[in-house]
Amino acid sequence: xxxxxxxxxxxxxxxxxxxxxxxxxxxxxxxxxxxxxxxxxxxxxxxxxxxxxxxxxxxxxxxxxxxxxxxx
Numbered sequence: 241x242x243x244x245x246x247x248x249x250x251x252x253x254x255x256x257x258x259x260x261x262x263x264x265x266x267x268x269x270x271x272x273x274x275x276x277x278x279x280x281x282x283x284x285x286x287x288x289x290x291x292x293x294x295x296x297x298x299x300x301x302x303x304x305x306x307x308x309x310x311x312x
Contacts, residue, residue, distance in 0.1 A: 259306070
């Protein structure tokens with residue numbers, strides 16, 4: 241499951257839904273994403289963590305680059 245936060249109604253909200261959808265669709269690992277985007281492995285792990293943390297949202301630029309990399 242992706243990065244989540246609790247909504248006011250107590251339900252979990254995925255912080256990086258597009259990333260998590262790409263991971264599922266393309267069977268990606270954190271290492272693969274790290275290599276594709278040339279970012280530290282720990283950064284990708286933070287994007288995928290199941291904790292409430294404002295510092296773990298994937299940037300739009302990195303998401304766009306990942307999509308372009310997968311389109312090849």
